Amino acid sequence: MVExxxxxxxxxxxxxxxxxxxxxxxxxxxxxxxxxxTGFSEEMVVFYLRSYPEYLNLLETEKELIQKISxxxxxxxxxxxxxxxxxxxxxxxxxxxxxxxLQYSFFxxxxxxxxxxxRMVCPDCGMSGRTRAIYHFFVAKVRPxxxxxxxxxxxxxxxxxxxxxxxxxLTGSEFLDSTAxxxxxxxxxxxxxxxxxxxxxxxxxxxxxxxxxxxxxxxxRQAIREIFRCLKESGIFYFCIPFYxxxxxxxxRAYINDDQQTVHLEPPEYHGNPLxxxxxxxxxxxxxxxxxxxxxxxxxxxxxxxxxSEKYGYLGGLKALFIAKK
Numbered sequence: 001m002v003e004x005x006x007x008x009x010x011x012x013x014x015x016x017x018x019x020x021x022x023x024x025x026x027x028x029x030x031x032x033x034x035x036x037x038t039g040f041s042e043e044m045v046v047f048y049l050r051s052y053p054e055y056l057n058l059l060e061t062e063k064e065l066i067q068k069i070s071x072x073x074x075x076x077x078x079x080x081x082x083x084x085x086x087x088x089x090x091x092x093x094x095x096x097x098x099x100x101x102l103q104y105s106f107f108x109x110x111x112x113x114x115x116x117x118x119r120m121v122c123p124d125c126g127m128s129g130r131t132r133a134i135y136h137f138f139v140a141k142v143r144p145x146x147x148x149x150x151x152x153x154x155x156x157x158x159x160x161x162x163x164x165x166x167x168x169x170l171t172g173s174e175f176l177d178s179t180a181x182x183x184x185x186x187x188x189x190x191x192x193x194x195x196x197x198x199x200x201x202x203x204x205x206x207x208x209x210x211x212x213x214x215x216x217x218x219x220x221r222q223a224i225r226e227i228f229r230c231l232k233e234s235g236i237f238y239f240c241i242p243f244y245x246x247x248x249x250x251x252x253r254a255y256i257n258d259d260q261q262t263v264h265l266e267p268p269e270y271h272g273n274p275l276x277x278x279x280x281x282x283x284x285x286x287x288x289x290x291x292x293x294x295x296x297x298x299x300x301x302x303x304x305x306x307x308x309s310e311k312y313g314y315l316g317g318l319k320a321l322f323i324a325k326k
Contacts, residue, residue: 044309045069047318050302052248052288058306066318069308073315077114087313089122090136091162096122098129098313116316118272131159133314134211134240137305137321138163142238144207151200151230152209155190156274159211171205195223203232210239212271214290216280218256224297228326235326237299242271243320245306247287254283291322299324 045065049055059066076085084097099122104115114120120129127135144150147169154160155172164170173193176186183192183199193199195210196219208227214220227237244251253266262281270279291302302325306318 043311044307044314045318047306049304049306050291052245055245055288069317072310073116073317076315077112077116085120085313088311089125089127090132090312091125091127092122096124099123114316117319120313120315122313125162126158127162129313129315130240130319131157131211132312133307133319134159134209134321135162136312137307138209138238141305142207142236142323148206149204149232150207150209151205153193153195153213154211154274196226197222198226198230200230202229203235204230205235206232207236207238210237212240212242214239214241215282215284215286216271218254218283220284221293221297224294228297228299231326233326237294237324237326238322239324240321241286241290242282243304244285244287245304245318245320247285248289250287250289251285252283253285254281294324299326301325 047058049058079100082099082101085100086095087098088094089096098120100114100116100120102112102114103119105112105119106115107113117130118128121127122132138144144167146167148167149169150163150167151171152160152163153173155174160170160172164172171191173183173191175194176190176192185191195213195217208231210227214223217223231237251266253269254262254264257263269282271282273280291304294302303323305321305323307321308314308318
């Protein structure tokens with residue numbers, strides 16, 4: 001469906017894994033265009049961007065490709081209740097029938113669209129398209145060593161458990177309440193941390209991972225400063241958020257006033273929380289402005305990785321992951 005274009009591969013870094021890899025090991029090969037790649041091939045579309053103007057240029061230069069992606073997805077989303085879509089699970093290492101349902105679906109021009117990011121789930125490992133892609137790019141693009149010191153802002157999820165199998169120096173946590181000044185473990189052995197005031201020493205980790213977390217933190221810029229503080233030199237902040245690339249600037253949805261009351265500027269929006277049936281309030285809609293704010297914190301390089309793959313079940317148009325280097 002997506003034709004091979006060698007020059008586009010060179011320019012944008014279009015690629016995907018076409019073999020089963022072992023986490024903690026680095027692989028490389030020479031592709032048909034003569035470029036050295038790292039575990040990537042023609043079965044995924046990937047663009048590396050650093051700014052809003054680059055995104056606008058992408059929309060202009062890749063109109064045909066983006067339309068092909070839309071045309072490919074449309075019939076896949078025409079179902080009632082639930083359906084199965086064949087693909088390859090990078091976690092399990094084999095072909096599966098991904099389960100897709102209409103939970104958290106939305107309407108676009110009166111057409112119901114599945115939440116591909118969260119509701120295209122592998123029946124074997126239980127991971128969504130979002131979490132499979134997070135793992136996929138962490139191993140293939142970020143490429144940590146097995147003994148790297150890694151902190152992830154979750155601890156009760158399938159992703160945490162999968163990473164712990166391969167990276168023994170992984171530290172996980174959840175935000176349980178506001179008592180994280182004295183973190184510890186509750187009765188279920190879960191570490192309690194507040195991302196705006198982490199208890200770790202300066203330069204503790206090679207990698208800090210946080211996924212769909214920043215939008216739930218009123219003072220997210222303080223959280224970014226804490227992440228910068230806790231990273232070693234040349235460390236990497238690897239994260240994702242619900243991303244609105246067509247906006248140049250962030251949207252403030254809610255904030256906490258001086259009386260510690262929540263003030264809503266947009267209709268309240270709650271996202272799933274594995275520790276709360278009520279979910280977590282979304283305070284921010286992020287755009288390319290966030291990349292500049294991360295650079296202002298001191299990170300020397302920040303890029304957004306926009307990707308799509310039918311084979312691996314990464315649908316819903318171009319989705320985003322972020323890599324910031326200290």
